[in-house]
Amino acid sequence: MDPIRVVLADDHTLVRSGIRALLERFDDVEMVGEAANGREALELVEKHRPDIVLMDIAMPELNGLEAARRIHQLFPTTRVLLLSMYDNEEYVAEALAIGAAGYVLKDASAAELDIAVHAVARGESYLSPAVAKRIVEGQVPPGGEGAVGLQRLTPRQREILQLIAEGNSSKEIARKLELSVKTVETHRTQLMERLDIHDIAGLVRYAIRVGLVKPE
Amino acid sequence: MDPIRVVLADDHTLVRSGIRALLERFDDVEMVGEAANGREALELVEKHRPDIVLMDIAMPELNGLEAARRIHQLFPTTRVLLLSMYDNEEYVAEALAIGAAGYVLKDASAAELDIAVHAVARGESYLSPAVAKRIVEGQVPPGGEGAVGLQRLTPRQREILQLIAEGNSSKEIARKLELSVKTVETHRTQLMERLDIHDIAGLVRYAIRVGLVKPE
DNA sequence: ACGCTTATCGGGTGTTCACCCGATACCTCG
């Protein structure tokens, strides 16, 4: 039986190391890479084509949902298992919409992680019980702001917005995304118009409100 | 040599299991209990009198800082090693004030956790480099209780900061406060230097973090 | 009386932002 090749992404090194230690207990799991943000995760997936990406949602640079969306599009054979602090309905709904193979809460047990990883590796899906419960019962899509609001933006615009809210200048964003400063400015102008928010402070508050970034 | 007896407290089971897996690699560490919140941690300390409590700050029921304070008072032989997501100055200052033996960031490496645990077990203290840097630079008064958070700003600076975070330009602020634009700019420069935050986005996140403004 | 902090105001310089105009290229949907 071939080992399950896994890429792990979490911005907190200690948490990442801990989960890695748990995964290494499963003798059919092979760790092929670790990433500290969504962009690194994307690069590792492109390079190693793992079976599974186990990825936190809340990450700087490029968050887990956005990274998951792209991974699912670009490398459909790699299955994404998302980790999250909260059973936030907006997140769950969006995670399912973009083709994540599983959604595990951070208060899951090691045994549950075991089950989730192997289920996803077999091509099945896994949802933490609390999450599954919401899907079965609730069935009510977001309703609130969160994901719905963000849907008004294109993926590129969301990405730019996150980087702005994290304090990057247009020049820094251009460098990180390997774009022209002009392109970044255009995206910023477009998303400002679409959100009808016309200053940096407002963008930051909006990004925090919808959970794109944290106040830290 | 007696083993180092450790109680671990973190509200996220998966994170807790991961860190436990890391600790169990150290053959001189003996796990004597796990807690999901501060109150459980307190009970476990009373019951087992461990050498060390490794505890997250952000926990429900009773947070890590409050739990650390009581543990230090009631069981002074048990040393508290705090875990935190952020090098939040408010937290660091309070942690030091209540007698925590160490403060480790969650983006520390497993090797750093090793060093921290053994240092604290020997009766020494440990601070993550980023935290130590703040102490050395005098940004956090060791053992101080008054000069935390917003208290480091003058009333005028807090007023300006709030208006900035609410999306006002310097000109708008000057008009509202009946000041010269130059005066407003000076205040902004001063408070940026004092907070060591050098962009609008960072100021907005800070203002939200300390409750000066809300994301809405 | 002296030093320190706070608060006020100014000149100047370079960078970044916000918005105006333009363009090309790709993809999808009808």
Next chain:
DNA sequence: CGAGGTATCGGGTGAACACCCGATAAGCGT
């Protein structure tokens, strides 16, 4: 095919920002 959305890049303009330098004045504690 054509229309619309997305993504990319460019010129140009004026406002705002970030940081450098300077100053005056009031208050407060030693």
